[in-house]
Amino acid sequence: MRRVAGRSITTVDGLEPAVAERWADALCDSGGSQCGFCTPGIVVRLAALREKTADPTQHGPVDRALQAHLCRCTGWQTIVEAWDHLDAPVAERDLEAASRRATIEGRSPQVVGPQVALGRGGFADDHAPSDALVAVPDGAGGWVVAETIVEARRAAGKVQGRRTTATSEPPLALPDGDWVATLRTSWVEPAYLETDASWCRPGGEPAPLTANGGAFGGKHLDELPRAARELADRHGRPVRVLWSREDSVRFGPKRPPVAGGVRADGSGVIHIARTAGVADVLAKVAPNLTVVEVDVDGPPTSADLRAAGWAEAAMLATAARGRTEVVTTDDGAWAEAEVDDGRIRVRVSAGEVLDTVVLRSYAIGAAHMAFGFVTSESVTVDPSGTVHDLTIRSFGVPRSVDTPPIEVEVVEAGGPPVNGSDAVFVAVASALWLHQGCPADLPSARLAL
Ligand code: FES
CATH class of the missing domain: 1.10.150.120 ([2Fe-2S]-binding domain)
Structure with a gap:
């Protein structure tokens, strides 16, 4: 002010x-x-x-x-x-x-x-009725409902904007073994910008959380719309249900941390924070890795976040080979990446292109996200599992000035259009990690290429 x-x-x-x-x-x-x-x-x-x-x-x-x-x-x-x-x-x-x-x-x-x-873009909280009540989490698994967001936050005892100076550490221990490369990752926040919000009229359908974009798989798609519907019916008034940035960070899913080692023949072991569905992903993309799910105190994790588990397994495989490879998907997309001369070069093919500007934009966004994953992004979580980084500035998303030039070649292919940016994320993370000499702990804190 x-x-x-x-x-x-x-x-x-x-x-x-x-x-x-x-x-x-x-x-x-x-x-x-x-x-x-x-x-x-x-x-x-x-x-x-x-x-x-x-x-x-x-x-x-x-x-x-x-x-x-x-x-x-x-x-x-x-x-x-x-x-x-x-x-x-x-x-x-x-x-x-x-x-x-x-x-x-x-x-x-x-x-x-x-x-x-x-x-x-049609964000949920932008078109809520002006007479809607406001609901915010009460800190005990329920909701505080009030006439305004200020009153609701005051009643919930919320303190906005807490931030920590504590460092972030990869939480999992490496498996024992005779490895040619090891990788430990930290908790990583998807860091979508639009915080979770929904609203509903009594007897109506709740506004979806993802009005314009999927938040990289990070939003709790059911919880807030369900609460909006229930609270609107209970109060007989429209209700906006809002998570603050801190709520989205505390309760929203993170990329599951891993600790893995790989032998020269590509076999190895990967420990990963227990996450529904992630073992199936790894069994499919990395049959040479023995997967051990580990219970670790911390925020929720999700296998829906961009290439969760897949990218980490591909990085270990890249280290074992000592060179990058084309990353392919089941539905026919592929991507390859190299880091050269201070820039990231990407080729991507994802079926019928439909619109080169958009596919290129998403490829650049995915490459930037992979760059952040390898070099700078993590969230501090203490040993008891409490998240300490609560503002979007503290997640380590690389700034414009830190981001290397990203060159994208879109390769037209026949067949139906399919997702290409997840393969770009995997290809760029693998190429960058290899380029940096496969540092054991991520983020590497080395933004310069
Ligand atoms: S945060 Fe989505 S376009 Fe910038």
Whole structure:
């Protein structure tokens, strides 16, 4: 509040319509907005920067401006490309086909269009009725319901924005063995930007959590809509059910930590935090690894998070081979990656392309996420299992300025369109880890390539 005292504040809806439209078109054209939750703030900041920039070919000020933001989806590069091509003519595209491609990559309904960049992705809490009650977790497994979010939080005794200086440690011990490479990973937060929210009218259908994007498999799809329906019926009023960022971090699933070793012939052992479905994934993608599920105190984990278990097993296999390989999926997608000359190069094929901008954007986002997974992302969890990193700044998502250039070649293939970005994540994580000399503990804290 001290920083804004005496100043005027412009939000995206306060921009000149022509300015907002120009940025929305540029971001849609470059693929610089996926779920769109982060984009309105970025539009406002870049529009303001542009007004006072004499030489828009310089990226330094753009990188600095983006440090005030966090985009989980795009990997930044396509946002900077929108800056570069702000005045380019809008390309002719089939936005319905683009939305289909985005829905396949996000594994959840997703709309592509300039309106998304202006915050009109249809997020649940944006279209809740204005007279809705508000429900927040009460800290004991139930909900506190009140007229306003302030009252609900006060009644629940919530303290917003706690952060820790404690370090994050991989929680699992390595299995004994004569390994050529070992890998230990930490708890990793999916870090989707739109916090979990739903609402419902009495007797109605609850608003889905994933209005525009799948949150990388991280959202509790049933719990909040169910609570919204029950509370609306009980109170006879519409009810918004909201998780704060801290709630999403405390209760939302993390990537299951692993500790594994591999022999030169590719056989080995992988210990992994007990997670429904993950043993089946590993049995399929890594039949040479003996899988041991381990009970470990900590937040919930999920096998639905992007390539959970699959990527870690592929990384160990890559270390045993000493070289990368094409990553394939059951439904016919493939991806390969190399790290060379300070940049990440990706080739991806995912059936009918539908829309190159969107597939490329998702490939860059997945490569950025893999870059963060290998180098910088983790969440501090103490030995009793309590999560200490509760703000999105503390998860270690790489900033624009830390992200290497990512080159993507989209390879057209016949057949139905299928998800390609998960294979990109696996290919890039494997290539990066190998490039860094297979450091035993992740994140490696080595952002420079
Ligand atoms: S588009 Fe930036 S967080 Fe989704």
